[in-house]
Amino acid sequence: MKRILGVVGMVGLTLITASAAWAQSPAAGGGIRFSRLLEGVVSTAIYSFLGIVLAIVGFKLFDAAIPFSLEREICEKNNIAVAILAAAMILGICLIVGFVVIAPS
Numbered sequence: 001m002k003r004i005l006g007v008v009g010m011v012g013l014t015l016i017t018a019s020a021a022w023a024q025s026p027a028a029g030g031g032i033r034f035s036r037l038l039e040g041v042v043s044t045a046i047y048s049f050l051g052i053v054l055a056i057v058g059f060k061l062f063d064a065a066i067p068f069s070l071e072r073e074i075c076e077k078n079n080i081a082v083a084i085l086a087a088a089m090i091l092g093i094c095l096i097v098g099f100v101v102i103a104p105s
Helices: 002-023 034-065 070-075 080-102
Strands: none
Touching: 002 034, 034 070, 034 080, 070 080
């Protein structure tokens, strides 16, 4: 199920990138610039992979910084409060990574 959601997410990001490239078509003659589309798809894939890796690294660092194991509490003990804490932490890291990626250079 997780693999399917990941694939659906990547396809969705690719479609968003493709529609953005289509919207930036040249004024004379219309059509799509395939070089911009390819550039958008490649950059989307790279930044998606980078964001996922950084979210995992952030989770592991947070897990190492607290006095108990998040994975054990969530998986073995079914502690919902710790699961909510972990979800909030991952969302926070993902927001930070996302803002860094889209920030003007």
